[in-house]
Amino acid sequence: MGGQVKALREAIGRRLSIVGVRLYAYIYLRGFKVWASYRTQIVLNVLSWVLPVFTYYFTGTALGARIVKGMGMAPQEYTPFVVIGLAFQGYVSSVVTTISQRLRNEQLMGTIEYYLMTQSGVFGMLIYSSLWGFIMNAISMAVTLAIGYALGVRYLVSGLLAAIMITAELLVATLGLAMMAGGVVMITKQGNPIAFFFTTVTALISGTVFPVTVMPLWAQALSYSVPLTPALEALRLSLIQGYGVLRLATYELELLVYDAVLLPLGVLIYRLGFDKARREGTLSEY
Numbered sequence: 001m002g003g004q005v006k007a008l009r010e011a012i013g014r015r016l017s018i019v020g021v022r023l024y025a026y027i028y029l030r031g032f033k034v035w036a037s038y039r040t041q042i043v044l045n046v047l048s049w050v051l052p053v054f055t056y057y058f059t060g061t062a063l064g065a066r067i068v069k070g071m072g073m074a075p076q077e078y079t080p081f082v083v084i085g086l087a088f089q090g091y092v093s094s095v096v097t098t099i100s101q102r103l104r105n106e107q108l109m110g111t112i113e114y115y116l117m118t119q120s121g122v123f124g125m126l127i128y129s130s131l132w133g134f135i136m137n138a139i140s141m142a143v144t145l146a147i148g149y150a151l152g153v154r155y156l157v158s159g160l161l162a163a164i165m166i167t168a169e170l171l172v173a174t175l176g177l178a179m180m181a182g183g184v185v186m187i188t189k190q191g192n193p194i195a196f197f198f199t200t201v202t203a204l205i206s207g208t209v210f211p212v213t214v215m216p217l218w219a220q221a222l223s224y225s226v227p228l229t230p231a232l233e234a235l236r237l238s239l240i241q242g243y244g245v246l247r248l249a250t251y252e253l254e255l256l257v258y259d260a261v262l263l264p265l266g267v268l269i270y271r272l273g274f275d276k277a278r279r280e281g282t283l284s285e286y
Contacts, residue, residue: 079151082208087144087148089206090141096181097199157242162248163238169227173255176266179267180194183270185273202228230255237251
């Protein structure tokens with residue numbers, strides 16, 4: 001019995017060691033060190049996180065006060081609204097494009113086939129190679145929320161647990177969408193309608209910078225076809241108004257439905273796209 005326990009511990013230790021080495025290689029060596037070596041890119045990244053918040057801040061507080069009032073909101077209510085929208089819509093858009101961009105980069109560099117022959121396999125390569133992008137996306141979201149705080153937005157601790165749950169559910173659904181985008185780029189090589197829709201169109205229809213209720217009824221119906229719309233509503237209620245887990249149960253259940261549909265569908269489309277490209281011999285073509 002003691003020998004079996006020892007063997008199990010050694011197996012777990014080896015497995016954790018392998019995972020640790022991969023995380024170090026993908027996140028630090030291939031992610032941070034490469035990113036940190038391009039100073040101009042660092043500056044542009046930070047500016048892309050900061051400038052949109054100030055743009056909509058001045059829109060809501062000064063230049064566009066009349067427009068904001070036309071949406072049924074006071075100017076001081078608009079800043080928290082748009083900060084939450086920009087932070088999480090930007091996060092979702094970045095996650096959706098991260099996987100497809102990573103696959104695209106591997107195709108351009110001619111390394112995708114080598115990665116797929118490793119022990120990590122198809123999905124292991126997909127997740128590990130995207131980790132740095134996910135970390136950068138999370139930093140971008142945190143910076144946007146921090147700028148909002150500096151501009152006077154106050155987040156309520158009472159809604160923090162609910163916000164974490166909503167974010168986790170949103171991330172699961174978004175991973176499904178990201179896998180779909182990855183599967184499509186395996187075939188199309190250039191041009192990805194799924195990534196385009198969830199990075200461009202959702203900014204318009206999901207209630208990112210203005211309430212969904214000001215849109216036509218058909219556009220409102222379309223907006224609820226994506227998980228970001230109910231997630232943003234729930235995140236604003238939790239972070240700004242302090243709603244707890246129980247009060248947001250409807251939103252949480254709704255997002256679980258999105259998760260149950262989008263994640264398996266994403267895995268399926270990614271696998272189909274990969275198999276089709278490998279079968280046709282176009283896996284490394286670009």
